[in-house]
Structure formats: structure tokens, C-alpha cells
Amino acid sequence: MSQRQNQNPYIWAGCGLLLGVSMAMMIQHTRLGGSKNATAPSPGSPLSRAALSRRMSDPLDGRSSSPSSFNLGPSNQDPASPKKFQNLRPDPHTASHSFSPLIGTIREISNRPDGAPILVVGIAGGSGSGKTTLAQAIYTALGRENNVTFISHDSYYKDLSSWTMAQREQQNFDHPNSLDTDLLVGHIEQLRSGSSVLIPNYDFSTHSRTAEKTVARPRRVILVEGILIFTEPRLTELLDVKIFVDTESDVRLIRRVTRDCQERGRSLDQVLDQYMRTVRPMHNEFVEPSKRQADIIVPVGINSVALSLITDHLKTALVEATGVQYLKTPFDEENKRERGAMSREVSAERLDLMNE
Numbered sequence: 001m002s003q004r005q006n007q008n009p010y011i012w013a014g015c016g017l018l019l020g021v022s023m024a025m026m027i028q029h030t031r032l033g034g035s036k037n038a039t040a041p042s043p044g045s046p047l048s049r050a051a052l053s054r055r056m057s058d059p060l061d062g063r064s065s066s067p068s069s070f071n072l073g074p075s076n077q078d079p080a081s082p083k084k085f086q087n088l089r090p091d092p093h094t095a096s097h098s099f100s101p102l103i104g105t106i107r108e109i110s111n112r113p114d115g116a117p118i119l120v121v122g123i124a125g126g127s128g129s130g131k132t133t134l135a136q137a138i139y140t141a142l143g144r145e146n147n148v149t150f151i152s153h154d155s156y157y158k159d160l161s162s163w164t165m166a167q168r169e170q171q172n173f174d175h176p177n178s179l180d181t182d183l184l185v186g187h188i189e190q191l192r193s194g195s196s197v198l199i200p201n202y203d204f205s206t207h208s209r210t211a212e213k214t215v216a217r218p219r220r221v222i223l224v225e226g227i228l229i230f231t232e233p234r235l236t237e238l239l240d241v242k243i244f245v246d247t248e249s250d251v252r253l254i255r256r257v258t259r260d261c262q263e264r265g266r267s268l269d270q271v272l273d274q275y276m277r278t279v280r281p282m283h284n285e286f287v288e289p290s291k292r293q294a295d296i297i298v299p300v301g302i303n304s305v306a307l308s309l310i311t312d313h314l315k316t317a318l319v320e321a322t323g324v325q326y327l328k329t330p331f332d333e334e335n336k337r338e339r340g341a342m343s344r345e346v347s348a349e350r351l352d353l354m355n356e
């Protein structure tokens with residue numbers, strides 16, 4: 001396809017519409033039992049995952065934190081919700097259920113014995129699929145540190161500082177045993193019961209933990225991201241909403257080469273060797289099959305349609321669960337601008353990839 005065709009607004013509008021319809025169908029399909037058990041950096045300003053993780057977990061970073069101001073609104077009143085999606089809402093006279101397939105999940109939350117209206121959202125997908133980018137966008141859309149705590153499973157890689165560098169480099173980091181998942185499970189349980197936790201900081205260039213830790217505070221939404229979070233039942237069962245980012249392996253590999261060489265201190269040979277030795281086989285053995293656990297599968301990584309659908313559903317569901325009245329968040333206007341910028345940026349990157 002030529003660049004000229006790619007820039008045709010009608011083609012992109014058509015793609016967006018198709019994507020929206022397929023996304024809605026996919027959500028309905030998984031919720032209706034089709035798959036269940038048969039089942040970041042802000043755009044344009046790249047941050048390392050560690051920096052992003054610190055920024056997302058730490059309420060003191062950036063804007064002021066106010067845990068009592070939980071300002072998520074139902075999507076039909078959300079000024080950030082594009083008008084075209086409002087047309088997808090059900091006719092109240094004919095719909096027997098709420099439009100949101102996530103509402104059932106949230107109702108279960110409000111009925112839990114601990115009664116804690118905290119929503120734990122898991123984002124899985126292969127390495128480089130766009131999990132962190134999607135998490136960043138959801139974090140922003142739901143009001144950042146006012147409402148959301150972000151945790152990456154990557155922070156829980158086991159510390160290998162007592163190993164030689166040669167031994168560390170041979171470690172299989174894509175096998176579930178390389179992570180201290182028990183610690184993460186304990187942390188999510190503590191957050192859900194209202195306690196803050198100390199998250200380890202991980203250094204990918206040395207394969208070890210650093211001395212610092214990051215405080216994560218209990219907020220309305222706990223966002224958990226990682227390649228293997230749907231492979232461990234004790235972790236998966238803590239996730240109220242499970243999203244899988246499904247990006248093709250060639251795209252993921254290209255992104256990984258760039259990222260690991262630029263941010264994780266790796267050579268091209270090291271990245272490719274690791275990819276063939278462990279990343280690819282473990283992806284096929286663990287990550288890809290775990291897609292069946294997902295409630296929502298996002299094709300081609302983050303896109304503005306998927307983002308709107310997900311965040312609107314989460315907002316509606318959270319308001320139902322907590323009974324908190326709608327108040328416009330101070331971030332709504334900014335979110336709208338960021339969604340626009342992200343959609344433009346993603347389109348530009350797709351163009352770049354297609355033109356390469």
C-alpha cells in the first residue's frame with residue numbers, strides 16, 4: 001500500500017470502524033463464554049519502564065494526590081467519550097442487560113466479603129506487545145495517581161546479584177520461575193485490603209534489584225502488567241479484568257531489539273540470541289496459551305478505539321461498584337488531547353513500519 005493510500009482519511013476511518021466493531025464483538029464473545037476456559041511513557045516522551053513504574057506508583061510524583069477524589073464518570077456522561085460510541089449504547093427498552101460486559105465482574109467485587117471496591121486490572125501480552133503503553137494510557141484516562149496504582153510484574157524478577165555476569169546472561173527470564181510471583185500476589189492482597197506496599201526496583205542491565213524500593217498505595221484501580229501474569233492461577237484469580245495485548249511476533253521483535261539495545265544495555269547479538277533461546281519458545285509455551293484467560297483481547301496493540309472502549313467500560317463499571325457520583329476529572333480535557341495525539345502517533349508509526 002502506498003503512503004498516499006495510507007494517508008487517505010476514509011481508509012483510516014473505515015479501519016477504525018471495523019476495529020471498533022471487532023473489538024466490541026470480541027469483548028462480547030469472551031464474556032459470553034466463547035473463550036473463558038474453553039476461556040509508559042506518554043506519547044512522544046519515552047520513559048524507561050522503571051521510570052514509568054516509579055512515576056505511576058508514586059503519588060507524590062507530578063500532580064498532587066487526593067485519594068478521596070475518585071472522579072470516574074459513567075461513559076454516557078463522559079465528555080471525553082467520542083460521540084460515535086454513544087450510538088453503540090443499547091436501547092433501554094430492548095436491552096435486557098447493561099451494555100458493559102464488565103459490569104458483571106464489578107458487581108462481584110462489590111459483593112466480596114471484604115467489600116473493597118478496588119478493581120484489579122491485568123494487562124498481559126508478549127514482550128514488546130504494548131502492555132506498558134496501554135497501561136499508561138489507561139492510567140492517564142482514569143485519573144492517574146488520584147485513582148490508579150501501576151505495578152509491573154517485571155519489578156519482581158528474582159535478584160541474581162550473587163551470580164556471575166555470564167550466568168545471569170544465560171538465565172531464562174521468560175519462564176515463570178524467574179519471577180517472585182508470591183511476593184506480587186502478597187502485594188496485591190495487601191493493596192486490596194488497604195495497605196501500602198514496597199515494590200522492588202529492578203535493573204535490567206545488571207539483572208538484579210537495586211537498593212531502592214517504590215511505595216505503592218492502595219487506590220481504586222490497581223493496574224498490573226506482565227508477560228506471564230495470566231499463567232499463574234493464584235495471580236490470575238486476583239485480576240478482576242484481564243486484557244491481553246495481541247501484537248504480531250515480528251513487530252514485537254523489532255520493538256524489542258530497539259528497546260533492549262537503547263534502554264537495557266544489550267547488543268544486537270545478545271538480543272537475537274536470547275530471543276531464539278528463551279523468549280520465543282517460552283512465549284509459545286506460556287504467554288500465547290494464556291491468552292485464553294483474557295476477558296478482552298486487544299488486536300495490534302493500543303489503538304484509540306480499543307482504549308476508548310476499555311476506559312469507558314472501566315469507568316462505568318467503577319461508578320456502578322462504588323456508587324460515586326460522576327464528577328468531571330481535571331484530566332478529562334487532557335485525556336482527550338492525549339488520545340488524539342496517541343492515535344496520530346500510532347498512525348505515524350504504522351506508516352513508518354509499512355514504509356520500511
Ligand SMILES: Nc1ncnc2c1ncn2[C@@H]1O[C@H](COP(=O)(O)OP(=O)(O)O)[C@@H](O)[C@H]1O
Binds near residue numbers: 128300
Ligand atoms: N500500538 C502501538 N503502535 C506503535 N508502537 C507501539 C504501540 N504500542 C507500543 N508501541 C511501542 O512499542 C514499544 C514497546 O511497547 P511497550 O508498551 O513497552 O511494550 P511491552 O510493555 O509489552 O513490552 C515502545 O517503544 C512503544 O512506544
Ligand SMILES: Nc1ccn([C@@H]2O[C@H](COP(=O)(O)O)[C@@H](O)[C@H]2O)c(=O)n1
Binds near residue numbers: 208226
Ligand atoms: N534481566 C532481565 C529480565 C527480563 N528480561 C526480559 O524482559 C521481558 C519482559 O519485559 P517486557 O517489558 O518485554 O514485557 C522478558 O521477555 C525477558 O526476556 C530480560 O531480558 N532481562
